[in-house]
């Protein structure tokens with residue numbers, strides 16, 4: 001999969017994809033992430049890409065021209081399955097959306113800043129608007145990093161059996177059960193005996209019960 005990210009702060013995205021699973025996904029050729037500096041399409045030599053909003057009010061708005069030129073340049077190079085704008089007024093992101101996005105070949109992510117981007121860009125080019133939660137970030141970059149990470153780890157071959165995405169929280173609408181490692185007794189706090197039993201069908205049953213109980217307590221909405 002290829003993911004192109006349009007941003008005024010590509011530096012913010014240097015680190016999130018340079019380590020661990022995202023790094024390996026790219027080294028294996030399963031994921032390609034490219035960040036594009038929107039200022040390369042500035043309307044003047046001062047690097048301007050934003051302007052005051054019509055109607056007055058505080059906050060700058062990213063202009064149509066730089067975004068349209070950047071988007072159309074990328075669209076001239078390949079066909080995008082989705083053009084995604086990260087914005088707090090988008091659809092709330094979840095595992096189901098990540099699963100669906102992971103089936104695509106080419107995604108374009110647009111990071112907003114300031115008061116956002118001109119509505120006409122949203123109307124003409126954007127196919128999905130995504131929020132990563134009900135709070136406001138300074139820009140879309142951290143949200144873009146969340147999407148790339150959650151999508152990238154779902155691509156076939158990125159995770160091995162031990163880290164398989166199938167056992168993640170949310171994958172079956174259940175939270176993950178508790179996990180333990182050595183020592184079996186930590187200052188008098190003991191690991192549940194069943195996990196030491198070697199009875200794998202029973203362990204599986206226990207984990208399912210724990211997952212269900214945890215979900216009932218913490219996220220009953222997932223069971224509805």
Ligand code: ADE
Nearest residue numbers: 086087088131132137143
């Ligand atoms: N940009 C600013 N806040 C955001 C959020 N909550 N989700 C996605 N993009 C954003």
